[in-house]
Amino acid sequence: xxxxxxxxxxVEAPEPAVVPEPRHASxxxxxxxxxxxxxxxxxxxxxxxxxxxxQLQPVATATTVRTSGDDILVADGPFAETKxxxxxxxxxxxxxxxxxxxxxSRHPVARDxxxxxxRPILAY
Amino acid sequence: xxxxxxxxxxxxxxxWGRVVATLIRMTGDWDLAxxxxxxxxxxxxxxxGSDGVPDRPGAWLTTTAxxxxxxxxRRSKTEAAKLQEVAALSGPDELPDYGDSGVxxxxxxxxxxxxxxxxxxxxxxxxxxxxxxxxxxAEIAKAFLVPEATMAKRLTRAKHKIRDAGIPYRVPxxxxxxxxxxxxxxxxxxxFNEGYAAxxxxxxxxxxxxxxxxxxxxxLTRLMPDEPEAAGLLALxxxxxxxxxxxxxxxxxxxxxxxxxxxxxxxxxxxEGITLLAAALRRQRAGPYxxxxxxxxxxxxxxxxxxxxxQQIALLYGELRRIVPSAVVELNRAxxxxxxxxxxxxxxxxxNVAAGGELAGYYLLSATRADLLRRLDRRQEAAxxxxxxxxxxxxxxxxxxxxxxxxxxxx
Numbered sequence: 001x002x003x004x005x006x007x008x009x010x011v012e013a014p015e016p017a018v019v020p021e022p023r024h025a026s027x028x029x030x031x032x033x034x035x036x037x038x039x040x041x042x043x044x045x046x047x048x049x050x051x052x053x054x055q056l057q058p059v060a061t062a063t064t065v066r067t068s069g070d071d072i073l074v075a076d077g078p079f080a081e082t083k084x085x086x087x088x089x090x091x092x093x094x095x096x097x098x099x100x101x102x103x104x105s106r107h108p109v110a111r112d113x114x115x116x117x118x119r120p121i122l123a124y
Numbered sequence: 125x126x127x128x129x130x131x132x133x134x135x136x137x138x139x140w141g142r143v144v145a146t147l148i149r150m151t152g153d154w155d156l157a158x159x160x161x162x163x164x165x166x167x168x169x170x171x172x173g174s175d176g177v178p179d180r181p182g183a184w185l186t187t188t189a190x191x192x193x194x195x196x197x198r199r200s201k202t203e204a205a206k207l208q209e210v211a212a213l214s215g216p217d218e219l220p221d222y223g224d225s226g227v228x229x230x231x232x233x234x235x236x237x238x239x240x241x242x243x244x245x246x247x248x249x250x251x252x253x254x255x256x257x258x259x260x261x262a263e264i265a266k267a268f269l270v271p272e273a274t275m276a277k278r279l280t281r282a283k284h285k286i287r288d289a290g291i292p293y294r295v296p297x298x299x300x301x302x303x304x305x306x307x308x309x310x311x312x313x314x315x316f317n318e319g320y321a322a323x324x325x326x327x328x329x330x331x332x333x334x335x336x337x338x339x340x341x342x343x344l345t346r347l348m349p350d351e352p353e354a355a356g357l358l359a360l361x362x363x364x365x366x367x368x369x370x371x372x373x374x375x376x377x378x379x380x381x382x383x384x385x386x387x388x389x390x391x392x393x394x395x396e397g398i399t400l401l402a403a404a405l406r407r408q409r410a411g412p413y414x415x416x417x418x419x420x421x422x423x424x425x426x427x428x429x430x431x432x433x434x435q436q437i438a439l440l441y442g443e444l445r446r447i448v449p450s451a452v453v454e455l456n457r458a459x460x461x462x463x464x465x466x467x468x469x470x471x472x473x474x475x476n477v478a479a480g481g482e483l484a485g486y487y488l489l490s491a492t493r494a495d496l497l498r499r500l501d502r503r504q505e506a507a508x509x510x511x512x513x514x515x516x517x518x519x520x521x522x523x524x525x526x527x528x529x530x531x532x533x534x535x
Contacts, residue, residue, distance in 0.1 A: 097240075101242070120289045
């Protein structure tokens with residue numbers, strides 16, 4: 001099954017988020033690997049397929065769009081004002097919810113006080 | 125009831141969970157499994173009358189339900205993938221092994237899946253009662269005092285989550301097993317407690333729920349014979365259930381442990397509980413349920429309230445608190461200490477618990493404090509605490525008990 005892991009936390013990434021690199025990129029030029037790299041290696045070793053994933057720019061950059069008739073309503077900020085914001089996401093493919101829970105529990109965001117929301121992706 | 129009706133009713137109690145559990149494994153469809161199981165039992169009512177009761181009712185029912193599922197799948201599904209599903213279903217080796225082969229029992233898969241932590245606690249309880257115990261939605265709704273439509277929605281929501289979120293139908297692998305087993309035991313104990321000390325309503329005891337909880341705990345101990353906590357939980361339930369005839373007086377009022385007529389305790393249940401507990405403790409993996417059962421056994425073994433080994437009980441609560449740090453456990457330890465060393469020693473512990481703030485709003489905290497103050501003859505303070513407890517108590521018999529004590533200290 002495919003799951004979206006939404007990485008949520010109260011704190012923004014301290015640095016403006018780096019432009020997401022492809023998961024399979026080698027260590028970045030300064031020799032330090034991103035904090036999620038060990039996680040991707042661990043998941044791949046377990047047979048969890050990582051389809052996509054990225055760290056997001058800070059929530060200050062969020063824009064919300066609604067429509068009303070022909071009007072496009074644009075607002076600054078996330079869709080819900082909550083303490084916890086979405087920091088990033090991963091789309092994974094694994095056997096079942098137990099595997100997805102394991103993947104979430106091992107992610108640096110979950111291990112650093114954040115919350116991971118697991119959403120099964122609707123399959124057609 | 126005719127003999128046939130009685131035979132089907134008996135088979136229902138014995139086999140419902142197994143038939144449903146097997147059908148879910150075969151079809152992956154919880155609703156289909158339940159419906160086909162229901163139809164199999166309905167068919168049994170007519171067929172057993174004409175053909176006689178089969179030697180192995182469980183196998184007959186499972187086969188009948190499976191054939192019904194096959195029919196339905198054939199009729200409703202045409203795509204190649206679904207036909208493969210049907211083909212797999214018709215395989216000869218898909219029927220459960222009714223012998224003692226060590227093959228995982230489908231009911232254990234069902235139990236772990238119903239109690240998966242990704243479901244709401246109330247969803248876990250309801251699903252366990254529906255699919256494993258075979259209670260109807262109406263019966264479960266009645267037991268939990270909610271409208272039937274609410275309960276139906278709760279069950280549907282839980283089943284859909286299992287399907288849509290990919291909750292696996294299996295006994296968890298070793299690394300998840302201890303935690304998930306704890307989850308199953310917690311659901312069964314919650315079920316028992318809901319029947320033993322109803323959290324709402326006018327009836328303090330609901331023997332239907334305690335009976336189902338004991339039945340499911342028995343099943344679990346058979347399915348997990350090497351898990352001492354499962355045996356500990358069953359022992360705990362039996363030792364508590366043994367006191368049920370003495371817990372309420374003729375007016376339906378709560379009788380405290382010390383005032384209970386111990387000749388009305390069920391000595392067979394106590395003996396079974398103690399035997400189970402002794403065997404579990406020999407495995408040297410004491411856990412919270414074994415410890416609580418050991419405490420219940422101390423009460424069960426005491427011929428009179430005065431014979432109770434309160435020192436031992438206080439020690440056991442201390443051990444329990446070490447494993448499960450909880451203010452409720454500490455409150456119980458305080459009661460035991462009060463009995464062993466006097467109400468003043470107990471009151472000190474109770475006041476510590478109250479200062480912790482965790483149990484604010486818990487009627488037993490105020491009720492315990494009130495009882496200790498009463499024993500110390502601090503009547504005014506006792507009356508105040510009884511009044512607080514009265515406001516917080518949830519059931520009518522509890523309120524009557526507290527009112528009686530309040531009248532005593534106020535006179």
